[in-house]
Amino acid sequence: MAGGRPPGDPYGDGYEDEDGYEDAAGTMVRPYTVTRGRTAPERDDLTLITVVTTVEEPLDEFGRPLRPQRLQPEHRLILDRCRRPLAVAEVAASLGLPVSVTKILLGDLVGLGLLGARAPLSMARAAGDRHDLLAAVRDGIRRL
């Protein structure tokens, strides 16, 4: 159900929208199969809105081109999707995988140097910066 929305209800009159699904997510494959049983990512700094981007020409620590070995199909799919920056939640929706599973796969790729990750902006910042950020958000909403 990635990005899913039932045909005929494109949030039109959808007052009954968000809730009907919650118990309908029965899955036939054990959730952590694609992570080979791992239930926690190698890194804990990936959030729903961490923005991940595929590294164009990945280099190893000696500056030589990285040739990733033994990637799973899901890993390759992520590298393909993240040629343009996507939030972790968007990657999860795109793959149709739960967020926690997606984070494990993303963590693998970040660890291999194949994916870059940008942390969300914190609101705990200097007053001037905070004002500038909020003003930018306000301008973006006004343009809608």
Place this chain on the structure above:
Amino acid sequence: MTTPEAAPAAVKILVAGGFGVGKTTLVGAVSEVTPLRTEEYLTTASVGVDDLAGVGAKDTTTVALDFGRITVSDELVVYLFGTPGQERFWFMWNDLVQGALGGVVIADTRRLETSFASIDFFESRRIPFVVAINCFHGHNTRTAEEIRAALDLDPHVPLLIGDVRRREFGKDALLALVDHLMTLPAPA
């Protein structure tokens, strides 16, 4: 590791409220894309994911949320997350809650009580919020003052009344939230 300077940074706003009150509708009304759906596993015992090892899948719950995005610039994207309708699930989804700029609580005047839990939650976590009263088909017969009293809202919390299906109302609610945030000191 290469730091992707080209990637935008992200912030998030939560859209909360009771069952079926129109959260996804509001997200969809202002999002530049049709809302996406994603899922997460949570355990009813509110333990960390690590503790799932050895625990049967029956002890986990799958919750779904819908989200949209507003691209502010090449450097900044706002994500709008509609919280799962059953509060007991999203309240323990820390990743969803942490670092949110603020929230929009949607309430329906015919059943205001379904949004009490969201208001309580934002207040307890000190997440700034505004209240958007979803009044469609002209059903609202209550004044803003009556609604404020019924919700026991702090006087400084903005309250708007409108139709969440309309983009302009969604925009107004988000703008009211940002204006509200600008009046507040930075969180610690």
